[in-house]
Amino acid sequence: MSLYSALDAAVSGLSAQSSALAAISANIANASTTGYKTEDTSFDALVAASSGTNTSLASTEGVSTSYYREMSSQGEISSTTTATNMAIDGDGFFVVSASSSDTSASTDLFTRDGSFSTDANGYLINSSGDYLMGYVTDSSGNPTSTSAGTLSGLTAIQIPTTTTVSATTEASLSANLPADLAVGSSVTSSMQVIDSQGVTQTIGETWTKTAANTWSLSLSNPYSTDASTSTGTISPSTVTVTFDGNGVLSSTSPSPVSLTLSNMTSGASDSTFTLNLGTDGQTDGLTQYASSNSTNEISITSSTHDGSSAGSLSSVSIGDTGLVTAKYSNGDSIIVAKVPIATFADEEDLTQLSGSTYEASANSGTAVISQAGSNGAGSITGSALEASTTDTATEFNKMIVAQQAYSAAAEVITYVDKMYQTLTQSIA
DSSP states (O other), X not given: OOHHHHHHHHHHHHHHHHHHHHHHHHHHHTTTSTTOOOEEEEEEEEEEXXXXXXXXXXXXXXXXXEEEEOTTOOOOEEEOSOTTOEEEESSOBEEEESOSSOOOGGGEEEESOOOOEEOTTSBEEOTTSOEEEEXXXXXXXXXXXXXXXXXXXXXXXXOOSXXXXXXXXXXXEEEEEETTSOXXXXXXXXXXXXXXXXXXXXXXXXXXXXXXXXXXXXXXXXXXXXXXXXXXXXXXXEEEEEEOTTSBEEEEXXXXXXXXXXXXXXXXXXXXXXXXOOOTTOSSSEEEEOXXXXXXXXXXXXXXXXXXXXXXXXXXXXXXXXXXXXXXXTSOEEEEEEOEEEEOTTGGGOEEOXXXXXXXXXXXXXXXXXXXXXXXXXXXXXXXXXXXXXXHHHHHHHHXXXXXXXXXXXXXXXXXXXXXXXXXXXXX
């Protein structure tokens, strides 16, 4: 090896250690970056073969560097107070996009940064400003897209800040009418339903015993605050109920009991609902047994109805399979979306765009989209974040080694320079 080769090798050493220090610096800077994967430097000897056929005379003439990331290493998962934060326990990445509107597969990016929160429009975005992608689901949490399992079926996840109004379609009553009440006597109760504008309407119920085992149910027009002011009409307003000799519901007329709210003073549209009093022979709906109290009142076990008024978002929860559930002030609980996990044949070859965000490359292969916790994809932990895999103590040790190697290479250059001076002086 000539002096020139020694100088060239020392310069390559300076460059290599500079590269190593740059990686160390980036790791230390991202020691607190969510989902960051530590970058390491690989050193490779540069070998120059001699001329001719004797390869045993080959010599090392420097060093080159390359970078790689410990993509498969798992960062520590820590709980947070933000319900929409997520961490992946295992392999894979969240799919994100820089835009909530342009959701084509070509714009999809991949990240371990699960620091998601809702923006002003209800979209889930992380600290990098990227939108979380997922599948719209039905009420059971099944994706509705025909392209489920592919990037093209994904849309930006948006959590509605309010729920829409839904009018009552079914009301149910489970109660006992006093069998020992005299014919011609009455007992009263009431039920509540939701109209088409989300207003709770109260309907009075008067149960009059018209004969043995036969009752007439008279329904009052709906009212919202007090019984003296009607807010509309109900039809039909009379229902006949009969029981068998054992006090079990025998029939209703009409059957089924279909009721319509109309002429609402608020301007609400007409709405129809079914009053479920139990089926024939059913003992957990409406019954006629001896009263358990001295005043022979109706004994109500339950009175329920579907439908809901408008509600505001109160909380969000995320399950380990990626189901995003929103709860609202009116009691509604809605599955909004399903968050998938993307895995790759070679995640080490993903192209890094920022600290924790990557895009697919020819070497990484295309993304395989799976449900969290299946097909080799990691599970999701809600209200949690994955920490950076950087260990600062290790990085400081590597920094000391890099500094010492850099200084040594610089010393080589100094001595080569002196030897060149000696050579020049001897020739002169």
